[in-house]
């Protein structure tokens with residue numbers, strides 16, 4: 001059901017883990033639905049210098065987490081916010097239709113982590 | 125050397141036995157006749173089908189006239205449920221089923237509910253066993269059918285069908301059992317069990333796919349759902365799948381002849397596997413009966429805490445091991461397994477389940493290899509899981 005690219009990323013995902021003292025962190029999903037995704041960011045001058053993920057979910061959820069974190073690294077937060085799940089899925093060469101919601105999670109987790117960063121900035 | 129990929133998904137389907145194939149082959153070519161035809165080609169086909177029917181009937185203690193061939197377990201389940209509901213709709217409206225039935229049953233029951241039938245569910249305990257006292261309390265004069273599978277396909281629980289049938293009969297209801305996972309694996313005598321209807325399928329016992337049967341006890345009223353010609357004593361239309369039926373009977377014969385020996389062998393693999401996984405993989409729960417005698421000999425089902433089933437399935441797939449996941453994430457709906465939820469598992473554990481089902485060709489070496497690969501896969505996925513850090517890391521070694 002998954003293409004080779006997705007399986008390859010699932011087999012060797014990048015950016016697994018959690019950044020210590022992150023500048024922004026976002027967690028979305030819940031165990032009842034079978035997906036939880038956490039993305040933590042290190043941000044310097046509004047540029048994402050590092051991104052890590054932890055995911056409880058299917059192979060698609062893990063693959064999209066990896067690819068999405070790869071894609072936002074080195075981007076400004078505004079650029080990162082423009083990376084939709086559609087772009088991530090295209091990068092992976094497509095996902096089965098019933099798996100598209102897993103990629104939405106990655107998009108949402110990134111948004112949430114950036115929001116977290118922004119609110120921390122305001123607070124500071 | 126291990127031959128890979130390793131197949132541990134025999135509850136999904138099995139490879140066709142070569143002896144079965146040999147028996148089937150002439151019925152595709154020389155004996156290709158339509159079992160309905162009156163000429164010699166037809167008579168040859170009928171002869172094969174009659175022998176198949178006799179052979180299966182004998183194995184399960186039925187009369188040949190009580191065996192109705194179908195396109196598989198799903199059709200037989202549909203027929204039993206719909207056919208009895210429609211034949212008895214003037215007598216009552218209530219149908220009682222177990223909550224851990226196969227989708228073929230659950231979906232059909234839901235469809236009948238829309239037609240106005242009342243579906244009630246039995247209670248099961250944490251290992252999947254039907255609560256007989258509760259069942260007694262819900263069967264009433266309005267009940268037309270009580271349906272419970274003989275053995276569960278996901279967690280392997282073997283149900284007390286004889287007692288369930290008795291409870292149904294006390295209130296004048298019929299008793300049906302889906303024996304798709306049990307036929308050819310457990311000894312079945314329909315008369316002794318006392319069921320009125322029973323479904324079976326060929327492809328779970330090294331027979332061909334697309335053929336099964338419904339046992340209908342003489343005198344039990346049932347409406348047809350596949351209407352057509354005069355096949356199967358006018359109860360089930362459609363040109364008989366002659367090679368399929370022949371293959372089913374041969375597979376059943378072989379399974380029955382080797383029943384004890386097979387059960388002994390696959391349960392030895394199962395027991396070794398369960399023992400090792402429980403001892404060597406932390407944060408794991410065995411789903412289904414602990415007592416091996418009350419569990420399908422080939423079945424082992426585990427929930428691996430903190431990780432999701434499909435990701436385990438594909439990790440093992442990459443390691444050359446074929447298993448299945450109860451988590452419906454892998455089947456597209458985002459519901460965790462209805463079976464595990466009925467057993468009382470929390471969502472998170474119900475999402476993290478994997479079923480291993482062994483077969484006669486599997487080996488101890490394969491089992492041991494699988495245990496090692498599980499350890500690697502589970503460890504890797506837990507390192508990726510946000511839940512693991514939150515709860516488990518401290519105890520984890």
Ligand SMILES: Cc1ncc(COP(=O)(O)O)c(C=O)c1O
Pocket residue numbers: 135136195196197198199201226228273275276277302304305325326327334335336
């Ligand atoms: C318990 C049970 N009932 C019914 C079925 C459906 O049988 P079939 O695949 O022959 O339609 C299966 C297997 O898929 C099963 O495990």
Ligand code: FES
Pocket residue numbers: 033034035056057058059060061098099102432453454458
């Ligand atoms: S995480 Fe369940 S379908 Fe993707």
